[in-house]
Amino acid sequence: MKKTYHGSCHCGAVRFEADIDLDKGTSKCNCSFCSKTRFWKAFVEENDVRMTDGQENLTEYQFGSLTIVHSFCRTCGIKPFGRGETPDLGVFYAVNLACLEDLAVEDLLSAPLEYQDGKHDSWGETPSEFRHL
Numbered sequence: 001m002k003k004t005y006h007g008s009c010h011c012g013a014v015r016f017e018a019d020i021d022l023d024k025g026t027s028k029c030n031c032s033f034c035s036k037t038r039f040w041k042a043f044v045e046e047n048d049v050r051m052t053d054g055q056e057n058l059t060e061y062q063f064g065s066l067t068i069v070h071s072f073c074r075t076c077g078i079k080p081f082g083r084g085e086t087p088d089l090g091v092f093y094a095v096n097l098a099c100l101e102d103l104a105v106e107d108l109l110s111a112p113l114e115y116q117d118g119k120h121d122s123w124g125e126t127p128s129e130f131r132h133l
């Protein structure tokens with residue numbers, strides 16, 4: 001069941017809400033970007049993320065296929081979420097679960113977790129090694 005969580009960057013300039021059903025799963029990816037940031041995420045639909053403060057403090061980064069817009073706080077550098085669009089999913093957000101202030105660690109740990117082989121452009125596959133992600 002979806003639950004509304006409250007998230008922020010490190011300095012607190014950027015604040016948002018996200019409606020997430022953790023039972024639908026979380027993921028970590030071994031691509032060049034996610035592996036450097038240890039990005040642990042949950043995908044949600046376009047309307048399930050709402051900015052509550054600091055939209056103007058977000059800046060963006062893109063690379064590779066330019067499918068995803070990675071949003072960062074321009075003050076502290078923390079990435080609260082990425083936003084993308086594909087023919088299959090439509091517009092989606094990948095929420096940084098580490099930014100959610102009211103997500104209990106035990107709830108995060110009990111959520112399903114899958115690993116994606118983004119390094120080889122095979123997001124549907126589990127990489128051969130993932131313990132470091």
Ligand SMILES: [Zn+2]
Pocket residue numbers: 009010011012013014073074075076077078
């Ligand atoms: Zn910040």
